Amino acid sequence: MLSNVKPVVLDVILSSTCHGIPNIFKSTKSALKFLWIFCSILSTAGCCLLVFQNIAKYLKYEVTTKIRVKNDYIATFPAITICNINFFTTEKATELLPFCSEILTPSSLDDYDFQIKFRNCLEKHGLMEQNKSIYGDSKKKLINGSWFKNELLNLKEFVYFYHSEYGNCYTFNSGVLQNGSHVDLKKMARSRRTDGLILILNFEIDKGLLEYPSELGGIIFIHNQESSPYSVTGVLIGTKSTANIGLKRTFAKSEPKPYSECDGNTKNPESHESELYKLILAKNGYYTQAFCIEQCYQKKLSQTCNCTEFMIPSVFDKEPCDLYGKCYQHIMGNFFTFENINKECIDLCPLECEKQTFDQTISAQTLNGTDHYSVVYIYYDSLASTVVEESPTTTPADLISSIGGVAGLFLGMSLLSLVEIIEVVFRLIFILFDRQIFTQRNSSVLNTI
Structure with missing residues (x-):
């Protein structure tokens, strides 16, 4: 079987569009073979470095702002x-x-x-x-x-x-x-x-x-x-x-x-799972994150003090709070901090992407x-x-184009070069399949004798 596989692999290597690998096998002189090996390793390293940099740049999700x-x-x-x-x-x-x-x-x-x-x-x-x-x-x-x-x-x-x-x-x-x-x-x-x-x-x-x-x-x-x-x-x-x-x-x-930090469509009640977000849209018909954070505060008051602040609009049907009561004063004094809002409200209040x-x-x-x-x-x-x-700044199409350009420049590869690997796999499968058929036929002949 090895004698059948080796010619197939060698044939694909010699006809590969990745110029470095075929030339390694074609070279008859050791010096030329070493030169092609050295250049292939150097080109592969350069290709990997630039591909990594392009992927890292894409994963930064940077944007270009046009005014x-x-x-x-x-x-x-x-x-x-x-x-x-x-x-x-x-x-x-x-x-x-x-x-x-x-x-x-x-x-x-x-x-x-x-x-x-x-x-x-x-x-x-x-x-x-x-x-x-x-x-x-x-x-x-x-x-x-x-x-x-x-x-x-x-x-x-x-x-x-x-x-x-x-x-x-x-x-x-x-x-x-x-x-x-x-x-x-x-x-x-x-x-x-x-x-x-x-x-x-x-x-x-x-x-x-x-x-x-x-x-x-x-x-x-x-x-x-x-x-x-x-x-x-x-x-x-x-x-x-x-x-x-x-x-x-x-x-x-x-x-x-x-x-960015914004969450896409904030006009469709089904676009986010937050119940507070859905309640605001259902009762008001409009939504902003700032208004949602105020309602998050009202929700905290309604759950803790069983009331809401009358100076702020509310989507909750509760009695108005006594603004000089202990419960209200405690919530009011501790709620509006960056850490607390980030902990209790941000996940409930998506940020809108479009503003006028x-x-x-x-x-x-x-x-x-x-x-x-x-x-x-x-x-x-x-x-x-x-x-x-x-x-x-970098779209998926830009990323693919950059990787393709780098691979073509350093290794001479293209998308069709990947087909060569698929070709090797298929040809090996065919060899294995033909060998099994041959074995089965021989077994049938021996059984007949």
């Missing part, structure tokens, strides 16, 4: 949510002050958190269960005037939104009206201050509440229509001022794991003759948007 400016002639205007910075602003709220007189001190600088103390007291008395909206600004009171592209707006275009921290808020350009009917989104075709949204806002609070320390002003959240005011940081607006908020859009898209943000340029001037009013201009500084995209 480009996309020039648009028209841009969709964002959703704008407007709130008074004070949760309590009305006479109805003033009427409830006697319920909390034992913990509130008029004109005391110690009551810098008067609004929080007052609300916590009313929550404990069960006076915040219903009609929360009567304690904050009405739409007509807060928004004294509004224009878009120099056209007067109807107040129906501002939709009520309850914010867990600021109470009554109103959203412009959300795409829906209060009755649920859909409307076209506003767009801008010129980046001019007067072509955007102009607001005259009244941040006055009831005289009875002025006896207690309160900040006067408002807060404006600028977000896209698919997200919530909770997903962005608001812009604080003072009284007696004209505020100019110039916007520029940025669209960012990251590669999912293992190229509005970069803001803010300026303000004093507005004379108005104690409680402010004028706000919100507009696009430029209709162009910045697009930030990531792509893998």
Whole structure:
């Protein structure tokens, strides 16, 4: 059998496309044979080194970031949510002050958190269960005037939104009206201050509440229509001022794991196993990791203290916590550390890969003759948007091409060179198969004799 195998192996070696090995066997002179052996070993070592480096580079999962400016002639205007910075602003709220007189001190600088103390007291008395909206600004009171592209707006275009921290808020350009009917989104075709949204806002609070320390002003959240005011940081607006908020859009898209920390699709409830993630999407319809971490905190409160913090939105149906109670104070004091969040929340809260943000340029001037009013201009500084995209520095195709190029350069190999190994295996199988048939025939002949 060995006499049959040797010619087959030798034939494949001599016809191999790996030039070094055939030349070792073809060389009749020892010096030439040694030269080919030395060069083959050197080339194989160099090939292995570069292949290893290419694989190591691929396994680093590095990305190339491409930043480009996309020039648009028209841009969709964002959703704008407007709130008074004070949760309590009305006479109805003033009427409830006697319920909390034992913990509130008029004109005391110690009551810098008067609004929080007052609300916590009313929550404990069960006076915040219903009609929360009567304690904050009405739409007509807060928004004294509004224009878009120099056209007067109807107040129906501002939709009520309850914010867990600021109470009554109103959203412009959300795409829906209060009755649920859909409307076209506003767009801008010129980046001019007067072509955007102009607001005259009244941040006055009831005289009875002025006896207690309160900040006067408002807060404006600028977000896209698919997200919530909770997903962005608001812009604080003072009284007696004209505020100019110039916007520029940025669209960012990251590669999912293992190229970054983001987790791919965060809009499909079935894309992640986290029950908290699924609950947030089911109840809110939108998702961000920052919001999820807040809900992780609320989950901890609900499990430990059987309540949730009323200053933060919650997807859990629990009674509001006493913000000055021992259980709440203990959880609040220990939860928001990097180690604890990483331990309890990160696995439950996937990071989104796609984001749209509005970069803001803010300026303000004093507005004379108005104690409680402010004028706000919100507009696009430029209709162009910045697009930030990531792509893998080394793709699987790049890795295969690099390995193929290195193998071809150093050893003369190609993908078809692997077929030669398969050919040897098949030819050896055929020899073994033929030998078995020959043996069986001889046995049959001997048995016949």
